[in-house]
Amino acid sequence: MDNDNSMTLMVNGQHYNIECNKKMPLLWVLRDILELNGTKYSCGIGACGACTVHLDGQPVRSCSINVDSILDKEITTIEGLSKNAELDVVQQAWLKEDVPQCGYCQSGQIMSAAWLLKTNKDPSDKDIDEAMSGNLCRCGTYLRIRKAIENAASSMQ
């Protein structure tokens, strides 16, 4: 690869020097190059939410963002969600409510929920619907996702 493909990424507070096609979606950079496998591939078109990460704190579908468009941004993945404790408050709520079944979509679910709770300390049912309806779950864990968000919200108050 020529030097034009060298880039520096900021993921979970750490700088990574990478070399790859500049049009490579962030998802595949995370998974195949940085080996941060917690972010999942499922649809590739931003229609399921399994690949959700935070870009400067905002939830985005990492399958649909070219890596060279976000070099100046701070990326947070599921691996970097918990800043201090072993588990973030959302992850703790997910554990307490026994949310995951197969678990494959849950990184994306948790990243969407974490953003919701950061911006809305007391989300209504409708707020939860709006924030979470872009995240699909084939196992059908939606009822427990809702409960876990409510649980996390009350533990944050």
Added chain:
Amino acid sequence: MKRRDFFKTTSLAGGGLLISTFIPLSCNVPAEQSVSWEPNFFLRIDTNNKITFICSRTELGQGTSTGLAMIVADELLIDLENLSIEFADGALEKYGDFQDTGGSNGIRLLWNPLREAMAVTREIFIMAAAQIWDMEPKDCYSEQGLVYDKSNDRKATYASLIYLAKTLPAPFEVKLRNASEYKYIGKPVIGKRIKTIVQGKYPYGIDVKLPNLVYAAIERCPVWEGKLVSFNDKKAREFPGVIDVMEVPSTEIQTSDFKGGVRPGVAILANNTWVALEAKKLLNVNWDLGPFAEKSDSDVEKELKEQLKKPKTIHSDFNNASELLKASNKKIVATYVSSYQANACMEPLNATAYHRGNIIEIWAGSQGPAMFRERIHELTGLPEAAIISHNLPSGGGFGRRFHSDYVEEAVLISQKIRLPVKVTWSREDTITTSKYHPFCVDSWEASFDKNNKIMAIGYQGTVSNTNGYRPYPYSLPMVHFNRLTENSGRLLPRSSWRSVFAHPWILSLECFIDELAATQKMDALSFRFELLKEAKVIEQLMEVWVGDNLYPKKLLRTLESVQKKSNWGNSGDGIFQGVACASYNTSYCSLVFDISLVDDMIKIHKATAVVDCGLIINPSKVKAQIEGSIIWGLTAALKSGITVKKGRVVQSNFHDYNLLRIDETPTIQVCLLESSDAPSGAGEVAVPVVAPALLNAIYAATGKRIRKLPVQNHAF
């Protein structure tokens, strides 16, 4: 060896056979103290007191690995916290039919052998301690991974007893623990895997990394039974990161359609997944689209319905139904149609294989690690002993990962390059060129006497026979006629799909029962009560997989309970209810939907489910399975389904093969009935009742009988 024969042998011998395989016959030489001990194929104990449950079943999200670990902990008398879980490689010779995971049998079939294996191990440790302490085993007991001397405070860890334990013979008889002594079974347990999942660290097949790994994506023939003519890969090869492009030969679908069925294709080999998926789009492939190039699902519907007009033959006849059907000209007929469905597991199909010439290693999330190993032996000619089939957790399976084609592809490519290859299916691949729940046409008829009393009912449709997985529980005489099949083979290859043929069977049966209730001017629930109260126990043990007969009284108990829980008949103004009930193997479920009409659109408010699945191991996981099954069933009833035009699947991704979302999910109340019967499985029983309960509620609300799935537009 036929899989079924193996099952028969092991089930007769129980855990004892599995145990004795590992007990050395000569006990003269104590083994090295540093070596761990595998007293049976499910357990390894290390000298540092690490105890590992080797889970033969696949973890697909149903929680089987946690449930089985609870059983191990309760019978071996150890702390669940201290029990590690590993997944066993595919091994028919070790696990027989206790490995490949389907039919909601994960826990049910292991319930006895696993407990026996653990009880034997526990007793051997007691015997070992007694021998060291020079006392009788009856004067010792075990608790939390330790053996105690009853008379004083002497104790020994299991691990410290290994060196002697492994020389001792298994006792002839062991006593299993009583239900009242269980510490874990029956209580909600959140397994260790959940903590790993919420941290994004659970290892799925798609996460496999190996030195020198080659990433592959395959362009497959878009029409089933088509062939590869030629391809131009010039542009694809120019894409940076592409290593090679090669043909993937098709494999013939086998009589057991779990094996074979690799479509002809062209594989891109690349240095990462994205390059492979992108370069695939640059291929120019010339296909011979074969016999189905002009065929659509509407043609399948037409030809199946045409067959309904032909003379019927009887497959099975219950209570002289065929004669009773003929005895009257007063009849009604109702024909139900349900669409193709894709499994659409959130983790797209993928498999990694490394064919080293004399050894093949496979890493895949699969429901059939043992069957796949057998299949790769058939495909390559290498002995099964040279094939290592690692079983990783799956991001959903729902039946699709019981079909080996995606693993065969990885082996076929690796065979050519002798490097480890990971084949990843794009989402589009999983929707357009996969295997599918079949298109079904299912027709019921009933005859009435001159007083309008129902004499008998008859079924003809795409379900081949009545059995434990597509049961008939009622006292009303019923005849099952010859099956409807597609002319010149299936338009799309078949996949198992959560609840399999129970979905069309129960859809049509439970909607038709509702139609019959209306002819008798009876309440839908009371009508079912009548038909179940008189029903006799139904033999269904003819299939080895089926664990028990069908007890209509058990189904009745779930119906009576759902009547109360759903507040049947008193649900309030503007709320309409529909009910359906079914058994599935040896589990039973009744379901009621509460719906309303808002601007002529249906709104689902609530689902109330009552389930009898025998002894409940882990109530949190059982409830999760019922909740998930109802959401699964609603997707099939209300969303797009798979349609086919000119041989090609029309849908391609989640934008047009949509799944139910959080904002569309109704309140779900699950009630699990107490039972001391053996655990009987919870992953599928609640799926087939969903569509009929919903359609029956729609009838209650609108007076319209919907007989085709999915329900289009939801407007009435």
